[in-house]
Every structure is written in C-alpha cells, then in structure tokens.
Amino acid sequence: MPIVEKLGSFFLGREYDLKTHQTLPDRPVNYDARDLTTHALVVGMTGSGKTGLCIDLMEEAALDGVPAIMIDPKGDITNLLLTFPELRPEDFLPWINPDDARRKGQTPEEYAATVAKTWREGLASWEEGPERIRALKDAADFAIYTPGSEAGLSVSILSSFKAPDLDWDTETETLRDRIQGTVSGLLGLIGVAADPVRSREHILLSTIFEHAWRAGQDLDIAQLIMQVQKPPFRQIGVFDVETFFPEKDRFGLAMALNNIIASPSFAAWTQGDPLDIGEMFYTATGKPRHTIFYIAHLSDAERMFFVTLLLEQIISWMRGQPGTTSLRGLVYMDEIFGFFPPSANPPSKKPMLTLLKQARAFGLGIVLTTQNPVDLDYKGLTNAGTWFIGKLQAERDKTRLMDGLESAMSEAGAALDRAALDRTISALDNRVFLMHNVNLRAPVIFTTRWAMSYLRGPLTRQQIKTLMAPRKAQVAETKPAAAAAATVAARGVAAGAATGLMAQPPVLPPAIKQVYLPVALTESQGVRQVADRAGGSVTPTEKRLVYTPALIGFASVRFVDRKLNLDETQDIALLLPLDEKNKVVSWKDAQPIGLDPRDLADRPERDAFFAADLPPAVTDARAFGRLAGELADHLYQGQAYTLAYNPALKLYSRPGESERDFKIRCQQAAREQRDAAVDKLRAKYQVQFDRLEDKLDRQRRELAESEGQLKGRIGEEVLSGLATVAGALGVLGRRSSSLRGLTSVATRRRITAQAQANVAAAKAEIARLQAQVEQLKNDMEQDIKQVTDQWTAATETIQQVKVMPKKTDIDVQMVALAWAPTWEVTYEDARGRNRTEAVPAYRVEA
Ligand SMILES: Nc1ncnc2c1ncn2[C@@H]1O[C@H](COP(=O)(O)OP(=O)(O)OP(=O)(O)O)[C@@H](O)[C@H]1O
Ligand SMILES: [Mg+2]
DSSP: OOOOOOTTEEEEEEEEETTTTEEEEEEEEEEEGGGGGGOEEEEOOTTSSHHHHHHHHHHHHHHTTOOEEEEESSSOGGGGGOOOTTOOHHHHGGGSOHHHHHHTTOOHHHHHHHHHHHHHHHHHHTTOOHHHHHHHHHHSEEEEEOTTOSSSBOEESGGGGSOOSSOTTTOHHHHHHHHHHHHHHHHHHTTOOOOTTTOHHHHHHHHHHHHHHHTTOOOOHHHHHHHHHSOSOSEETTEEHHHHSOHHHHHHHHHHHHHHHHSTTHHHHHSSEEOOHHHHHBOTTSOBEEEEEEOTTSOHHHHHHHHHHHHHHHHHHHHTSOOOSSOOEEEEESOOTTTSOSSOOOTTHHHHHHHHHHGGGGTEEEEEEESOGGGSOHHHHTTOOEEEEOOOOOHHHHHHHHHHHHHHHHHTTOOOOHHHHHHHHHHOOTTEEEEEETTSSSOEEEEEOOOSSOOOOOOOHHHHHHHHHHHHHHHHHHOHHHHHHHHHHTIIIIIHHHHTEESSOOOOOTTSOEEEOOOOSOHHHHHHHHHHHHTSOOOEEEEEEEEEEEEEEEEEEEEEETTTTEEEEEEEEEEEEOOSTTSOOOGGGOEEOOOOGGGOBSSOOTTOEEEOOOOGGGTSHHHHHHHHHHHHHHHHHHOOEEEEEETTTTEEOOTTOOHHHHHHHHHHHHHHHHHHHHHHHHHHHHHHHHHHHHHHHHHHHHHHHHHHHHHHHHHHHHHHHHHHHHHHHTOOGGGGTTTTTOOOHHHHHHHHHHHHHHHHHHHHHHHHHHHHHHHHHHHHHHHHHHHHHHHHHHTTOOEEEEEOOOGGGEEEEEEEEEEEEEEEEEEEOTTSOEEEEEEEOSOOOO
C-alpha cells in the first residue's frame, strides 16, 4: 500500500501480528502529529529499535516542516544527515564502519555496496523511494552541533549567561528556574553537587545571576569569577556576604570556576553560534531546522551542564511563544538515563519536568527514549501521552514500566490490563513496538518503517567533522560578521593564547588584594603616543587595553627628631612593575607614584586583557604576605627624611620647604642675626662713646671756664692799666680796694699766663678725646663690617641632614597586586612587518 503523504500525520510503520510475526501491509500506522504535544516516551532494551523509531519520527516531522532540537548522547542521531536519494554504494562508502566490512570479509567498497543494496531494498519494501528521500533532505536544514568541540558546528554557551529577554515581574519563576538550572549545571561542571536551597555556593551564584539579570546585564564565566570574589552586593538574605560565605571560602569557588576557563577545551565552549533556541529551530530564511546537539564526547558533568542549559534555554524561549494546540516543534533526547532519575535530583531534572508539564500549551513535543525503565521518574512521565514500548526482558524493567504506564493511564482515566501487557511486552520483536496513546482507544502493535536515514550507528568526531566541513566553510564565507563575533567571544582564549594574554584576571587567593590603576590615557591618545615613538603616523591593525601586573604599596612614615623639632609624617606610594616573571621582586626597583588609595578602581575596564604570567610573589599567598614586611624594611633602610641644614644659622629646612625658600629664610635669619649683632656692637660702643662724650663735655666746660678766666685776666689787665690812670685821676671809687690786691704788674702777668695754659691744655685734651671718638667710631665700623660679613657668609653653607625613621614609625597601609593598564597597539611598519608597541595608560609621574 503506497504511502499517502498527509500533513500532520506521521507515517511510523505498519501494524504487526505478534502471533504470526507478520507485518500487516494494509494497516499503516499514521500517528497524529498533535498527539506529540503530550510528549512521547520510547522504552525498550538495547537494539529494540528505539532510535530507529525516533529517526522515523524526526524524518516525518521534517517532511511536515516541524523543526526539532535533538540531544544526542550516543551519537546515533547524527545518522539523520546520512540521506542519499540515489542510494549509490559510493554515497554510503565514507560512512560505513570498516570493522563491519572486515567482519563480513568484505572490502569497504564491497560492504558499501551491500549496505546500499540493503537500504534500497529495505526502503522499497516500505514503498519509500528516492523522491521521498530527496524531499526529506530538502525539507529541513540538518546540522550537527558539537558543544565543547570544533568537530561539528560550534555553539557558544557564553551567550546562555546573557540576560534573558523576559519580564522579571511576570516571569519571575521561569527566570529563577533558569538561574537555578544554570547554576546547578555550572556547579556540576566543577564537581559541586549542590542543593539549590542549602548550598551557599548555589545561593551565592544564583544571587549574582539574579542581580545581573535584573539589571539587564549579561554575564560570562570570567565576570562570574570576579563577582564571586567581589560580590556586587553586601547582603544575601539577612546575612552579610562575609558572614554567609567568607572571602576565603569564596576563593575556592572562584578557583574551581576558573578551572573551567583554564581547561584547553574551554575555547570551544565560547565560540560559534549562540545557543538561541529560535535560531536552532529555524534558519535565517525561515526554513525549519533539525538541530542535533552531539554530546557523546563530553564528560558526564559537561553533558549535565549542557543539557540543563539547553533545556533552560528552551523553557525561556518557549515562554515567549504564543500558545497553540498544533505541534510547533520537537525536542528529542536519545537516552535520558541519568537526566531524569526517580530519586536523585540532578540539575536537568527540574527543567525536564517543567518542559513535560508546560510545553504542551506551547505546542512543543518532547520525545524521550531509554533502555533503563527502572531509572526513570515515572511521576514526571505521567505527562507523557504516548508510550512506545519495545522489547523488554528484565522483569524489574517490565514491572517498573507497567507501574509507570499504569499511573499515566489512570491519570488519563484509562485502565491497564497488566497481565496481557506483560505477555505482549515479552513477545515483542526488534523494531516492533506497543504504542499506548492516551488519545487512542486501544494500544497498537506495529513495526517501524524503514528509516530513510542510513542507520549506521554512532558517527565518530572525525566523521562529523567531514560531514559538517562544507557547512562550516559556507558559514565562514557567508557570515564573516558571525565569524568575527565568534573571535570576539573567544578573544580570551584564542587571541590570548597566542600572546600570553587572558580575557580575565587570574583567580588569586583572596589574601592577594588586587586593584586596578585608573586608565588616564584614551585609546586614541595611546595610539598617538605609539605613533610618536614610531616617528610618524601609524595605522593600527589592533588596539587593546592590556593590564600588566605591578605591585603597589602605600605606607606612611613618621619622622621624629625632638632636637630638630621635627615631627613629620610622609605618605608614600610606590609602584613596582612585575614585567619579568622570574625576576626577584624587590621594592628597591619601585618608583614613587602620585596615587592615593582612593584613586584605585576595584574592577577592570570592560573588554581588557590581562597578562597571564605572574611571578610567585603575587600568586602565592604566603610570598605575597611577606611583601608588606619587605616594604617596611625597605622604607626603614632607605627612607630618610632629608633636611637642609644651615650650620651657621643652626637652621633646618621645614618639611616641604624648597631649597630656594629655605635659602630665603636663611637670608632673612642672617639679616636678623646680623642686625642683632650690630645692635649689640653699637650698644657696646655706645658705652664707650658715652664715656668719651662725658669726658669731652667736662673738658669743654673746663675749657670754657679757662677761657673765661683768661678773658677776665686780660680785661683786668686793661682795667689795671686804666686804674692806674684813673687812680691818678681819682675816679675809681669802691673797686679801688680789689685792684689794690693786684698790686704788682708781675703778679698779674703770671696769672694770665696760667689761664692761657689752662685753655691750651683743655683744648689739647678735647682734641685727644675727639681723636679717641674717631678711633672708636672706626673700630665700631670695623666690627660691624666684620659681623655683617660673618652673617652674610652664614647663608652660604647649607648641608643635608638625614633623619631616619624608627621602625615603629613605619606604617604599611596596603600592598596590592596593581593591574597597570597599557595600550597595546599593533600596526604595520614601513617594511610591512607587524609591530606591537605598548604605552602605559595610567598616570606615570609621581
Ligand atoms: N526504522 C529502522 N529502519 C531500518 N533499520 C532499523 C530501524 N530501526 C532499527 N533498525 C536497525 O536496528 C538496529 C538497532 O536499532 P536501534 O539503534 O534503533 O536500537 P535502540 O533501541 O536505539 O538501541 P540502543 O538502546 O542500544 O540505542 C539499527 O542499527 C538498525 O540497523
Ligand atoms: Mg538507540
């Protein structure tokens, strides 16, 4: 009976008679696509044909234009890409398993021919011709993504930390769930099995996510690591962050997260298409996609992480879609063992349960398979509307399956004949399934139709690479922007690896304080400086801000010297670049820097790079701890307070006083000293002047007296001459008696001579005294000159005096690993060679 293509109806096979073991040719099983919105579970032992059945389902979905996201833990689903409309042996040749050929004693070519024949005949028996295969090939865009590997298409998980485009007011629960899943996955990746409610790791990371996403900020692992060390909030619940999760312990978490970045395969996680569900379901032109996420190569923790992340993304995407009753898309996971267990609670369980409960309303069908019915959480699977039960042998598998199915049926209001079912399940052949569909009145037993895809089994990574190579080349060609974006996403690893740079600061023990020098130079200023050095303008091919490691030390040193009346405290900031990894770190090489601790930033600029190699002094907490003491020693030995000293004036310069100011002050002091000395001299001389002056006065008086006497003598002599005349004339009267004493002329003459001598003596004495005054004046001038000269000279000698601090007066306030920003500019020089120059982007001068 030919296939009737009916949209919305999936041709899965034909009914099967268990008694005769015959397929009933005229009883096709056309499954209503809408029934998949209530999800399907496929169980059966290994080899029972589960994957074959699901491949059939996917092929039908593709033909119907229904997109699918497939999680492929074993590598079997990749076979969906092995469709060859012409079914030629050479089409099969690259994909056959050479071991199978050897086992059959055939050459690969012979074996490929055998396989091609099998497939041609198999398909023909189901009346599936080349046309249908071609239609399938064209119906959807089939692609294999290999998270964490570059074999297939790359997918960037970093975008999954992007702030979701959902409203926090209405979608709080979805967002919280998403955070919880992401965080659980991340913690699983680093080997922390965390209870979302109790684990402080989980709570801290979740709080960081919520804090960022509420603010619309994207996160990546590097930022996450930084925020673990320095959470952007003070409190978690009612507790202070430090109390809740002390820094020392947070460091352990940061280190563990850092191991993710440090792993060589991390780059693969950061490149490629973003994990955008909308884009995984449809191409840019609107063609449905069948997107396979191959995870066979990943470790258990990585698989858990990725699957959780993917499921959470699907939930977020789904919640942004309008409701529908039609099948909008499929999510298929081949083998869910470990992801949806009955008792344990791995991170994937919650989103899986959410999907099973909610996806229906959005038309999203979930298809799950397992060969381990015992390890499934059937409570969750009561939501599954279709059960495809394949061959099962182990009793406990059957029992558990029937328990689950029974509760699913009773949920749907139907009863289950356990005895009959038990018999049926035991009698099933390979590729024969018992379909329990809650939408059908009775269960159906059917054989799966021949898969159009070559069911070759798991492809190797190399085969995936071959399979996806043309596709990758096409992506690189048509999407240079995307390729560039991928480079940016991978800049931390890919670009950095080549140059010893990282996109994030290394994770260091919390005891090692890290600070960031402020960027004081713009990018264009940086380029200009590089151009100046190169002696002309340069055309940069690359510019980047690179943080290089340095040590910074802040200390205050108090200098006390009672004698010098010195009590000064100096603030000291020293920067010690750590440009060579193995160089011994010595504060002797440090330079003063004009920075205050308040100028420092506690986080780097965005999109900066970091030097990867750090000397042990700043990676080893103990070595780092010694640096403060070494700085104190260095300051103790080397730090002197230098004072200018004027020995003549006994003056010391004041703190901060320039040499010039000190000289001026000395001059003034000398002038004052000189003036004082001169005053003193003058005073001393004044005493002598005064004494001489007294003497002079006395002499002058004596002289005046002597001169008076002499005048009198002369007058008397005249008078006596006259008296003689007058006596003779009788006119003298009363005075005649005195004149009578002077009787003799000789006596009178003697007296006169005496008076003359007195005058002369007095005059001589005065002259002598005056000479003495002159001499004294001279002496004084001489003395003054000498004193003046002395004080003038006093300003000339200035010595340096050093005051050393006491050990207890040195206070080291902070030693930190200082990230010093530099602009690294790469340009082509005149000879066409690539050159890279770096200029400091921080303020260098003290
Ligand atoms: N629909 C089909 N068309 C053609 N061949 C099929 C089909 N289904 C199964 N087979 C064949 O049976 C083999 C085993 O089937 P399948 O891989 O689906 O088993 P399974 O139940 O998925 O086993 P496991 O649990 O080990 O994954 C396939 O490799 C293929 O050769
Ligand atoms: Mg399988």
